Amino acid sequence: MLGLNNSLLSQSMHHFKIKCLLSSVFCLLATQISIAQSDTISFSTPTNPVNKKRIAVVIGTETVLYTGTLIALNSLWYKDYPRSSFHFFNDNNEWLQMDKVGHMTTAYNVGRVGINLMKWSGVERKKAIWVGGMLGSVFLTTVEILDGYSSEWGFSVGDFSANTLGSFLLIAQELAWDEQRIVLKYSFQQSQYAKYRPSELGKNLQENLIKDYNGQTYWLSLNISSFMKKETKFPKWLNIAFGYGANGMIGAKNNPVVFNDTGNQIYFDRYRQFYLSLDVDLTRIKTRSKFLKTVFNTIGFIKFPAPSIEFNKNGLKGSWIGF
Numbered sequence: 001m002l003g004l005n006n007s008l009l010s011q012s013m014h015h016f017k018i019k020c021l022l023s024s025v026f027c028l029l030a031t032q033i034s035i036a037q038s039d040t041i042s043f044s045t046p047t048n049p050v051n052k053k054r055i056a057v058v059i060g061t062e063t064v065l066y067t068g069t070l071i072a073l074n075s076l077w078y079k080d081y082p083r084s085s086f087h088f089f090n091d092n093n094e095w096l097q098m099d100k101v102g103h104m105t106t107a108y109n110v111g112r113v114g115i116n117l118m119k120w121s122g123v124e125r126k127k128a129i130w131v132g133g134m135l136g137s138v139f140l141t142t143v144e145i146l147d148g149y150s151s152e153w154g155f156s157v158g159d160f161s162a163n164t165l166g167s168f169l170l171i172a173q174e175l176a177w178d179e180q181r182i183v184l185k186y187s188f189q190q191s192q193y194a195k196y197r198p199s200e201l202g203k204n205l206q207e208n209l210i211k212d213y214n215g216q217t218y219w220l221s222l223n224i225s226s227f228m229k230k231e232t233k234f235p236k237w238l239n240i241a242f243g244y245g246a247n248g249m250i251g252a253k254n255n256p257v258v259f260n261d262t263g264n265q266i267y268f269d270r271y272r273q274f275y276l277s278l279d280v281d282l283t284r285i286k287t288r289s290k291f292l293k294t295v296f297n298t299i300g301f302i303k304f305p306a307p308s309i310e311f312n313k314n315g316l317k318g319s320w321i322g323f
Contacts, residue, residue, distance in 0.1 A: 005268055055121040062117075066139060082151045089147065089154025094253055096246035098213040100162040103140060105218050106185040107166030109301040110136030115174060116297060117200065126175070133171040137163040181226040183281065185219040185241070187303035193268065196258045197250045217245040219303045221279045237284040241303060243275030247312075277308035 060073045092100070114135030118128035123210045148155030166184065173180050191214035194201040202208035207214055221241040248268040250258065260266050282296035283305070310317045 026257075042098060050122040055123070058117045058121050062114075062135070066142075069139075070142065070146070073146065074121050078150055083149050084151035086148045087154045089156055090158070091156050091252075095213050095249060096250075096270065098216060098218075098244075098246050099159055101218040101244055102186075102213075102216070103159050103162035104169075105141055105168035105186055105301070107136030107163040108170045108184040110139060111167050111170045113298075114178065114322040115170070126216055129174045129304070131173065134167050134172075137167040177226070180283075181223045181225065183221045183223070183239070183300070185279070185303040187217045187219065187243075187305075188215050189217075191215040191247070193248070193250050196266070197256070201250065214245075214249055215248050216242045217273075217275065217303070219243045219275075219277075219279065221303065222280065223281050223284065237281050239279035239281050241277045241279040241306075243273075243277060243303070243308070245273040247271055247273055247276065261308050271313050274311040275308050276311075277303075278306040280304035280306075 006101075032158045044199075086289065111133040114130055114132030116132070118132035119125075121128075123131065141160055142269050144155050144159050144163075147153040168186070169182065170180070173182060186207055190205065190208055190213055193214045194208050194212050201214070202211040219241045220243075221239045223236075224230055225236045225238070228234055248255070248270040250256065252266060255268055255270065258266050285296060287293060287296075303322045307321070310319065310321050
């Protein structure tokens, strides 16, 4: 029973952290829209040299979000549990690694916003790429360090590695190509599993988006035209996307016993899902509207619905809407 309680506690902490972090991420994305629209120049036309007013707004906003998240985590969670010496915690076998892919995707997309904000402020190119690109890793890894000093959890090397990989994928492309040809994206469809463990997987759509890994899919979206000759007439906005998901999970490592409405025990088969689909890179759609350009940059982390093929241990399955 103690082991089960610790397992549930660890899962609850995991989702609580994600909720706090994602709230700050959404605030950062909203900030990108609001400050872009308050200025005469969009994020697609950075300034040079450094605009002191803009850099002050960016640093101030990031500092408030960063500090606020850490204060919220400390006051709402960490303070209720004893501190310890720094130690590690291995959670690499949880959720069929969906959480790790989520960490990588989050670090990548937060870093992408960071680079946009740095360039918008007029920061020199390489410095903007490294400082802005590492924003996601720094943000997420700080929380891992706090875990390392809590007796109930520990520093997750798996999470740290995923954070770093997401940031380096972003930075490497920006340095090599001055653009993102391979984009990490997210999509969600409500699953049938949340109703069996709403406390763990979410009681409503808003909670499901964060908690229910069964409904989440993470995508590696590759822009085709960017690897072709510059004079090609191939649509510059059309991507091919490779997705990863998992299904049948109502517990982190193993599924607990659950029953249906008639009192019969239900068994769910846990398995991985791999997808092939088309996608749209919204940031490559030409428009004269500064607002649309900023919106496209902000929501570009969401996979565009398109026909897809799913591969899993049960075979192949096609869908008209891969999302």
